[in-house]
Amino acid sequence: MKVKVLAFGIAKDIFGSSSTAVELSGEATVEALRTALEMQYPRLKQLSSFMIAVNDEYAEAGQELAPEDEVAIIPPVSGG
Amino acid sequence: MKVKVLAFGIAKDIFGSSSTAVELSGEATVEALRTALEMQYPRLKQLSSFMIAVNDEYAEAGQELAPEDEVAIIPPVSGG
C-alpha cells in the first residue's frame, strides 16, 4: 500500500518537501510506516522520537492504516 | 429541507446557542436560508449584513444548498 504523509517542522527539511509517499509492502501498520520512513530517511531515526498522527489523532504503533487516512509526521521542536 | 447552521460571534447570542436548524420548505438556496433566518431571528436582519459560508466558502445568494453542507453564519465584529 502507498501511504502519503504530510511533514511538519524539521520533517519538511528531512523529506525535502511538505509531503512524501511511502510504499508499505507488508502489513500497513503505523509501526511499519515508522520503520519504512526511518529506512528511507535516516535522519528521522536520529531524532529519537517523532509523532505519527492519523486523521488528526495520535496513532499507536499497532494501528492499521487505510488508504484514505491522512498521515502526519510531527517531530519535536525546541525553540522559544 | 432542514439546514443546520453554525453560529459565530453575535449570532451565537441571537440564536441562543452555537448552532440552530432552519426548515426550508421551498427552494433550498442561500437566499432562501437568509430570508428564513431573518424571519426566525429579527435581530439578524437588524445587523444589515452577515456572511453565509458554505463548506468554508463565501456563498452567493443563488447558491443551492445540499443536506450535507456545513453552513456558517458569520456576523461582523468591531472590537479592537
Add this chain to the structure above:
Amino acid sequence: MQASDLLRYSCQIALPGFGEASQKRLQQARVLVVGAGGLGCPAAQYLAAAGIGTLGIADFDTVSLGNLHRQVLFTPAEVGQNKARVACDKLQHQNPGIKLVPHELKVTSANVLALLQDYDVVLDGTDNFDTKYLLNDACVLAGKPLVYGAIYQFEGQVAVWNVPVEAGKRSPNYRDVFPEVDASQVPNCAEGGVIPTLAGMIGCMQANEVLKLVTGAGEPLVGKLLLLDALTMQSRIIKVGKVSNVTIDILPETEEVPLISVPELKQGIAKGLYELVDVRRDEERKAFHIGGKHVPLDRLGKEVEQLQTNKPLVFYCASGKRSGEAVKNIRKQLPGLQVYSLEGGIKAWKEQQV
C-alpha cells in the same frame, strides 16, 4: 546592511527564503497602524521589533485604565496621555533603528487619504465600524493593502483586503463580506467584553500578515477570512473569493458626534441643564446608573417619542460607543433636538472619581 542590524535581525534573516533581501524590504516598508488599542499594541510591538523601517501609529484617544487588561504597551502612570505618542516613544526605545511617526488625530473622511499617502500597507487596529468602513474604503480608493482584524468576546477575525491580484483587479475587501452594518446592533468590547489574550493573538496575526505581504513569504490571507475561537482554539479559513465585486467611489462622511465631558456634565447636572438618557442594557442599568431615562439602544427607534424634551439630551452608555450611535440615530429622527454623547461613558465617570 550594518553589522549591528545583521545581528539584531539574524534570527529572522536565517529563515528559509528570507535572507538579507527580505530584511531590506522590511527596512524600506512604510506601515501605518490605525488604532493603538488591543490589536494595535501587539501588532506595533512586533512590527517595530521585526524592523519595519517607517512605522506610523494613528490614535486620537488617551490611555485609559479600563483598557489596560489588553493594551499591553501602556501603564496606569500614562492614563490620560495620547496613545499614539506613548506607543511611539516606547517602541522607539525597543528599536532605535527605525522611524516611528505618531499621528495624534481622529481619522476622518477629511484627513484619511492624506494620511495614507505616505504608507504602503495599513493595519486596521480600530474598534468601531465607522472607522473600519472609512479605512476600508480609503484603502480601496488609494490602492493600498489593508490588514484587517476584529475581536469580540472570545472570537476574532483576520483578513488581508485589497491586494492587486490580476490585471487591474484587486482582491476582496471588507464590503465584499459585510456591505454595511447597523453598528447599534453589534456590541463592542466594553459591553460584551473581550479576553485580552485574543487581542494579542489577532494583533500578532495581523503583524504576521504584514511581514508576509512585505517580504513575499508564505500565503497571506488574501481573499480569505480567518475565524478564531479562543475558547477551543479551533480556527477556520473562509474563502471569500478571488476579486472584489464591489465598487467604491467615495468615502463615507464621518459624522462628528457632539461630546460632553464628565466634568462638564457634572456641572450641568448641578444646574439642571440636561436630560440624561441611559442607552445600556437592563442588566447594566440595574448594576449602576447616573440617573435619567433608560432606553436601551436597540429600542431607541421605537421609543423615540418619549425623548421629546426642552432640554438638551445627554446619552450615556458604558464607554461612549453606544451613546455615540444613539446621537447619530436621534439626529436623523429628530433633527431639531440638541443632543450630546457622554465622552468615555460610565467608565470615564467612574475613573474620574477614583
Add this chain to the structure above:
Amino acid sequence: MQASDLLRYSCQIALPGFGEASQKRLQQARVLVVGAGGLGCPAAQYLAAAGIGTLGIADFDTVSLGNLHRQVLFTPAEVGQNKARVACDKLQHQNPGIKLVPHELKVTSANVLALLQDYDVVLDGTDNFDTKYLLNDACVLAGKPLVYGAIYQFEGQVAVWNVPVEAGKRSPNYRDVFPEVDASQVPNCAEGGVIPTLAGMIGCMQANEVLKLVTGAGEPLVGKLLLLDALTMQSRIIKVGKVSNVTIDILPETEEVPLISVPELKQGIAKGLYELVDVRRDEERKAFHIGGKHVPLDRLGKEVEQLQTNKPLVFYCASGKRSGEAVKNIRKQLPGLQVYSLEGGIKAWKEQQV
C-alpha cells in the same frame, strides 16, 4: 474587589461566564513563566495585564541584541542585564496591582522542584530540550499543569500537559508524545531562524490557555497538541489521548556544560591555549568563522577521533546551543578530554566587537 480593579478588568469581567468570580481566581493564581524569551515575553505581558496575582519569571540569561526581534519586552539599552529582572520591573509598571517574582537562576534538577512549590500553573517558555524535559518531568512529579509551547521557523506547537482528568489520573504530558529527543538533530531558532510574530502568537496562546485553566473557561488544550503554520495560518489540533501512559519517577540529571566566555577565549587564543572546533553547518562556516577545525554537530559521532589533542577543546556554534550539545556528546565518548563550549557562540563573539 476594589473599585479600581473592577475598572481595570471591566472588559474581561464583562465576558459571558467570567464575572468577578473569575477575576478573583486570576488574582489568587500563582503562575510561573520559565524562560523570558520569544514565548515568555508575550505570555508574561498578557498574564500580567489580565491580573494574575502572583507571576514568577525564571531566566538566568541576559538580554541579547540578536533576540530583540522577538523578545519584545527588552530594549538594546538593556543588553547584558538579567532577563527575569528586567521583565519583572517592566511588568510591575504595567500592572502595579500584582506581585512579580524574578527568579534569576538556571532551572536544574537540583532546584526545579523547590521552584515549582510556590506556583499552581507553569508556562514553558524555554528554548531547549533539556529544560523542556526537566520542566515536564518536574511538573508530573509535583502534580502541576504545564502549558507547553515551542516554535521553529514558521511553525509552532501549543499544549496543556498533566492536568487531573479522572480518579488519580492525569492527562498526557510531553513524554507521551515525544519520549526522548536527540537534541543535536533538531535545529534551534538561532540556526534555523524563527519569525517573530509566530513567537507572539504562540506565547499569547499559552497565556490564553493559562487564563482558561485558572478560570475554568472554555476547553483548554488538554490531551491535545495544536500545530500552527504562520505561512498559511492553517492550524490543526491533534488528539493525543485522555490519560498519560508514561511513568516518570525521577528527574533527568541536568548536565553542567563548562563554558568559556568570549574575553577568556580571546586571551586564551592569543596564548595558544585552546584547540577550537566549529560545529556549525557548512554554509555557516563558509560565511564566517573564528578558526579551528570544522566538524558539523551531526557528524561529530563519526569524526570523534580527529579531535584527539593535548590542548583543551573549545566548541563553538552560532549561539552556544549546539556547542553545548557537542560538549555533552564528547564527554560521553572521550571522558578524559577537557572540553568547553563558547558561551553565546559566534553571536556573542560579534556582539562583543560591535
